Amino acid sequence: MSGLMDRCAEAGLKMTEQRRVILQILDSAEDHPSVESVYDRAKSVDSSISMATVYRTLNLLDELDLVVRHEFNESFARYEVNMEHHHHLIDLETGEVHEFQNEELEALKEKIANELGFELVDHTLELYGRKLDKSSK
Amino acid sequence: MSGLMDRCAEAGLKMTEQRRVILQILDSAEDHPSVESVYDRAKSVDSSISMATVYRTLNLLDELDLVVRHEFNESFARYEVNMEHHHHLIDLETGEVHEFQNEELEALKEKIANELGFELVDHTLELYGRKLDKSSK
DNA sequence: GTAGCTGCAAACTCTTTGCAACTCT
DNA sequence: AGAGTTGCAAAGAGTTTGCAGCTAC
Numbered sequence: 001m002s003g004l005m006d007r008c009a010e011a012g013l014k015m016t017e018q019r020r021v022i023l024q025i026l027d028s029a030e031d032h033p034s035v036e037s038v039y040d041r042a043k044s045v046d047s048s049i050s051m052a053t054v055y056r057t058l059n060l061l062d063e064l065d066l067v068v069r070h071e072f073n074e075s076f077a078r079y080e081v082n083m084e085h086h087h088h089l090i091d092l093e094t095g096e097v098h099e100f101q102n103e104e105l106e107a108l109k110e111k112i113a114n115e116l117g118f119e120l121v122d123h124t125l126e127l128y129g130r131k132l133d134k135s136s137k
Numbered sequence: 138m139s140g141l142m143d144r145c146a147e148a149g150l151k152m153t154e155q156r157r158v159i160l161q162i163l164d165s166a167e168d169h170p171s172v173e174s175v176y177d178r179a180k181s182v183d184s185s186i187s188m189a190t191v192y193r194t195l196n197l198l199d200e201l202d203l204v205v206r207h208e209f210n211e212s213f214a215r216y217e218v219n220m221e222h223h224h225h226l227i228d229l230e231t232g233e234v235h236e237f238q239n240e241e242l243e244a245l246k247e248k249i250a251n252e253l254g255f256e257l258v259d260h261t262l263e264l265y266g267r268k269l270d271k272s273s274k
Numbered sequence: 275g276t277a278g279c280t281g282c283a284a285a286c287t288c289t290t291t292g293c294a295a296c297t298c299t
Numbered sequence: 300a301g302a303g304t305t306g307c308a309a310a311g312a313g314t315t316t317g318c319a320g321c322t323a324c
Contacts, residue, residue, distance in 0.1 A: 014278060014323050035313080050281045055314060071208050075289085076313060089253055102249055105242075109264060112239055116226055118266030125262045127246060129255030151298050151303060172288085187306045192289060212314085213288060 003027060004066055004081070011064050021045045022057050032070060032078040032088075032097050072097075072126065089127040140164060141203055141218070148201050158182045159194050169207060169215040169225075169234050209234075209263065226264040 004023040061067040086101040113120035141160040198204040205217045226235040250257035
């Protein structure tokens, strides 16, 4: 169930009350929450949790690759959990993040990197779009 | 020659000494300088230029789409000038930025966005890689 | 018992802004 | 002359950190 908790235990982290709360929030998150969102949600469960702990926890999870940090086009970070490989399409009007996967794209990126003489280690792809019309404009 | 200066004039900006310096630096930049790099280069030409002016100028240029702001995976912005459409491959060991273009990729992105019901407005693609071996490792 | 974790507040980094002086046009 | 621009210093946002006390193991 709580995948994150298990994996944190494996990594040798102490399981404090604060971590339990944060990990549960992340495990059940279906969006790409900002640090502040995680903090707000955590506070509503245990109001003594501090921002510093949220930052520290997310940094730890990031180092353990249990979470992915994104910057999209904002001035703050958002985190993603439960990720299989996929990319994002961000709705410019609403800010909604849609996920997608595409095999063809994966192969192509690999190929491009190789042609340039590189081994592909990581990559990001973000599409920014506007909903196609049902009406006009 | 100085494409940026012309286009700023067209946009109705006053051509101050500071702007002249900054625009010339950008026009001749062959990299993707951070605000600080631009500031350093500008200072070595006219030591009275302030950081605030560099920020303000880059923000203006960004609004006019004469420059593109990138975040790559750092905590600060880098700017790109003289851009035709292309993407970046960042060398994880050296930080070097390589540019590439790929038609197939462009078409694919357009297609993906449309399939999701969106009109593609903008997008970013960054590859992070390690140089393929000439030696071993 | 102790290494590791926490909250707090202060500090840091990058960026923006209010203001009075100055400068293009 | 007047709107736009500048430098400075202060303020903002987001994030990190030193420290003394607390807690899981």
